[in-house]
Amino acid sequence: MADLSVNIAGMQMKNPVMTASGTFGYGLEYADFINLEDIGGIIVKGTTLKPREGNPYPRMVETASGMLNCVGLQNKGVDYFCENIYPQIKDIQTNMIVNVSGSCPEDYAECAARINELERIPAIELNISCPNVKQGGMAFGVTPEGAYSVVKAVREAYKKTLIVKLSPNVTSVVDIARSVVDAGADALSLINTLMGMAIDIEKRRPILSIATGGLSGPAVKPVALRMVWQVAKAVQVPVIGLGGIMNADDAIEFLLAGASAIQIGTANFIDPTVTVKVAQGINDYLERHGCKSVSEIIGALED
Template sequence: MDTTVNIAGVELKNPVMTASGTFGSGQEYSEFFDLGKLGAVVTKGVANVPWPGNNTPRIAETHAGMLNAVGLQNPGVDVFCKRDLPFLKQFDTKVIVNVCGKTTKDYCEVVERLADEESVDLLEINISCPNVKEGGIAFGQNPCSVEEITKEVKKVAKQPIIMKLSPNVTDITETAKAAQAGGADALSLINTLTGMKIDIERQNFVLANKTGGLSGPAIKPVALRMVYQVANSVDLPIIGMGGITNAADALEFILAGASAVAIGTANFVDPLAAPKVVEGIKDYMTRHNCQKITDLIGIVK
């Protein structure tokens, strides 16, 4: 059977990858399984300079999910290129680098720095970051900002770019269309939903940041709906994510229109979650006499 999929001209051996921020750069998880079993590894967000992240506590468990306010802590692009990329080169898998920033210039500096790194196959642009020049409103919450930052990143990028959409908007198809207008090569969605938890005994916020990103099975129905909407409003390959814990979840996203899927919070529950999804998809294809995974993409209308 043929499990290969194509994302913006880059062929993946299967449609399963990791979600940024849940897998580091794969070093810890490589102790559990061969990363070459995955279609791609998506790294944690990389900025132009080191980011310390938010104050603790910054993780909280919720019903069927978790809240995180880690704050995109990372060592910066120079350390990433020196330490993490050589490690990832060992594996027969595609490398997608997630890029974050506080201004458009920040994003472009990282993208330019990665332009000549042959081991980087695709770039995922995290536009859920607060835009410090626009009063802290996330880039991804304003369609005009989405189109503008997409255009600027495309000017300096050598690899195809995936714009990662925020679900914290009224109509996600508007930001998807803006990304397409700006020249995006692909889209990934959804990022986390903004949530909160309060400790009633301490009568205070559980997270030091007050709010955090909600992920895990609780958000899957919302993520699936948004992937379906976007798949039917733009003509770009989509990487679907949000609460995927098993092959059945992943296949829902594929049937709704996603060309690939990303496993996130499930990695914290089971380090083998992603390779299990790969095997589960193969089993499904066998049972349904499906020769090509691409025959399943978006067939539910």
């Protein structure tokens, strides 16, 4: 057994496999299928200061090798999370990480401050890249200045590991990444979904209720991999790679491109046990290549 453990800005993980926000609920939804403690970290559903009903149905459409969603950050708010969800998940022996979103820097900071008080939450993932809400979300993540302002505000309120999730819907993801690191991010995760659209040609209407949605699944993997590779070369903080990872081979591509950990999202819908299979597959790869530790392959592309 190779050493799969990684350290993301002070957060120790038993392996580099995490679940992507919005695809794994609070982890509990998958507890029948896998031992949650076998994965390195679980990023729970996006949480906002106030409850959000999200967008109307329909919210999802299947596409070639992927899916579009426009859920729109439906959640019951940070108070509900602290009082009702946290007690249920705090004793799960893995890194339970809360994805935090908002519509203004003050909301982000207040929500993060509430999570900061929760002893068993070692990190937050700041979502400045949701394509499905009108205010906030991706609006902050598409300019270096906007991204800087919200990360700066949260950095002052949040003392533990601060991961910032980046949008691919930008001209230069590297510029955004640098700005976010300057504002105090401890780690970056990328990519969030790519904004897309589908049309019902009989009705001549967009299929999704708000017309556009975020594309995920293997269709986006090459784009995600390219962005992770670019950003990992440009910043000094750890990068967590995600976007269309379906199996261990995909995950290893991201690690080789420079990701210190990876997240699995949409693939959970196809195989609820995929996370543990990917962790096992990474181990098998390391053994086959005579590597003692996963750190030996992070960013280890041959020249």
